[in-house]
Amino acid sequence: MINYVILSMTLLAIGIYGLLTKHHLLKVLISIELIATAASMNFVLLASSLNKAMGEAFLILAFSTDTCVTGIVLALLITVSKKYGTSDIRKLAELEWQAAVENEKGKSETDGDDG
């Protein structure tokens, strides 16, 4: 018999692996989706095996939240990739670092002119 707890834990492990190792924003979003699916599956199948409908009610509540989160994250992904031209987390971090350094340089130059 397939044990659903182990199945959901395997899906959770795959999601965490993707979250930790992948650098593309879309992959990170897919990893979050897998983690959410694993958690929902655990609730639904355990409740179903106990003949309780609470798991299904929970799933519907979780779906609405999950869809909202996914929509917002996808909107942020599109905005970021249109603004910076990349979806790689490492490149985005480098861009942020460069912007901070340039801001610091600009501040020091302004202070020097004033002095």
Added chain:
Amino acid sequence: MVVSAFLAIYLDDAVYSVASLASTLVLVAILYSLNDAVFAAVFQLGISAGALAVLFLSGETLSEKISQRKPLRKAFVATTVAILLSIPSIFFSVGNPSTTVSSEVSFPEALWNLRAVDIVLQGLVIMTVALGIAIVLHAKKEGGN
């Protein structure tokens, strides 16, 4: 299911990755329906496999393409690893849940009598999110003009 979930993470091409995720979600819906959770299966199939796949594909059109392709040998190794990962859930068991505590709670009763406050609050949250997005878009439109 485990294989398609692993491929969704592993594959570099975003379209293939999204297709693998969609197949994972469809298989989850089939699993729900096999366990007599029909409402959950319908919601899973309708929301996840439909709306999320479309959202992901629309996101892919605006995100950068990953040009690197992995060799066939690596893909084969990844599939083998995914099959090995799925073995524990097929063969091992930590024991069946006890059915002695089962109580017959119907789905509408669980949804409307036991979780009614949650549903109302969640509706308010979703309305607030939608209102916030509408305000931001309106402000952006006025700022653009």
